[in-house]
Amino acid sequence: MIYLQLFWSFFQIGLFSIGGGYAAMPLIQNQVVDLHHWLTMTEFTDLITISQMTPGPIAVNSATFVGIQIAGFGGAVISTLGCILPSCIIVSLLAFLYFKYQQLTVIQGVLNALRPAVVALIASAGLTMIILAFWGEGGFVPQLSALHISSVVLFFAALFILRKWKLSPIMVMAGCGVIGGLLYFIP
Structure with missing residues (x-):
């Protein structure tokens, strides 16, 4: 039964994710986190991060990752x-x-009418991830004390480096990962 649920959930994601991987993120979140509760929102964000760092499309990487989490190799x-x-x-x-x-x-x-819809899907996924990164699973709280300052600083530093010096996104991600790892060990 779980194989059928996995197939049908990701079939729907594949069918309706017009615009590529970023546009698929809200659909993946809906199926994996909201509907079936296979992952928490934190695990979903980790999934997107892992899917970004591995070769291949985000939706396919996500499907493989969730499949392995839920039902092993066959599920993947x-x-x-x-x-x-x-x-x-x-x-x-x-x-x-x-x-x-x-x-x-x-x-x-x-084709001209689909472009704005795709941009809206990408923006929605990005906004969801920014809120989770900046405020955690509790969501947006309009208080400075609830904001994860280190996440905000890393975000804007990475954005600045990517825009100003056109550094490789892989290098920026690796650098942020190292810095995040170091910050984790600092109380």
Whole structure:
């Protein structure tokens, strides 16, 4: 039964995550944290972090990670298959239709209308992660004492370094990981 739940949950994520991995994060959160309670919000944030650091799409990495957590290797295979199957079918069909009808204005109109929705999904996922990183699982609290100052400083330092010096995101993540590890041991 758990295999069927994993497959169906990640099939839905794969089917409705238009716009890529970042756009899929709210859907993954809904299925994994809110609906099935397979992970806590903290574990979900860790999952996204791990999915970012490993090669491959976030949704597929998340499916594999959750599958292994819940049902071992078989769960990883089933949830990953559920996640990629809709994309394989839809992309094959859309590629055929796009190349056949790409000149139609209706096709261009649909693509133009989807862009803002995808940006909204990405912004929603980012905002959720910022709130969790800055305030923890309790959510947004408009008090300075509830704010994790070290997280805010690391966030803005990383953002500044990425924008100013165009440093490799991998190097920035590794640096923040080292600094975060050191801060963990400092009371």
